Amino acid sequence: MNTDSQVYIQIGDQEPRALKVNDEDTIASILARLRDEHPGLADEPELLVVFAEDSDEEIAHNRKLCECHGHRPKILHCHRCKKVSVTVSYNGQECRDFGPNAKIRRVLEWAKKKFQVDDKRKWVLRVGGLEGEILDLDTKLGKLANHSTCALNLFLTERCLIQG
Numbered sequence: 001m002n003t004d005s006q007v008y009i010q011i012g013d014q015e016p017r018a019l020k021v022n023d024e025d026t027i028a029s030i031l032a033r034l035r036d037e038h039p040g041l042a043d044e045p046e047l048l049v050v051f052a053e054d055s056d057e058e059i060a061h062n063r064k065l066c067e068c069h070g071h072r073p074k075i076l077h078c079h080r081c082k083k084v085s086v087t088v089s090y091n092g093q094e095c096r097d098f099g100p101n102a103k104i105r106r107v108l109e110w111a112k113k114k115f116q117v118d119d120k121r122k123w124v125l126r127v128g129g130l131e132g133e134i135l136d137l138d139t140k141l142g143k144l145a146n147h148s149t150c151a152l153n154l155f156l157t158e159r160c161l162i163q164g
Helices: 027-037 065-070 104-115
Strands: 004-011 017-022 049-052 075-079 084-089 093-098 123-127 151-158
Touching: 004 027, 017 027, 027 065, 027 075, 084 104, 093 104, 104 123, 104 151
Parallel strands: 004 075, 084 151
Antiparallel strands: 004 017, 049 075, 084 093, 123 151
16 A cells, blocks of 8 residues: 655754655655755765664665655654764773764763763763763764764763752
């Protein structure tokens, strides 16, 4: 049964774009249509790696939408990086690769376990140094990672609340 629906496609740090799709559409045909409808957004769709929301499995461009992630995904995350190499600093450094669709929340939980910090305290991940910007837990790594390096350097710190 062919069913029309709407899917949101997010490429890198761009805002998600809505696209009307059919279950039988392939990922390649969806990306080609996105390129045609939004010039400049997906100039080379064949170079993009595609993930469904909350899935670590890369979706091949020849797969039909209805075959993806056990159900029709509502959001497709596209990036030129297959993996983002994340280095977290806190009394040393730990590295791990994540998909570009992974949320900061997931990286934070991994880092807290890796560094064996007191889970009762409030921890955050920062970009740009120990006093850098605190990252929102729902931010996707693909919004932060540059496709030329596919890497991020983050800092695990306590959230300091000023009492007064």
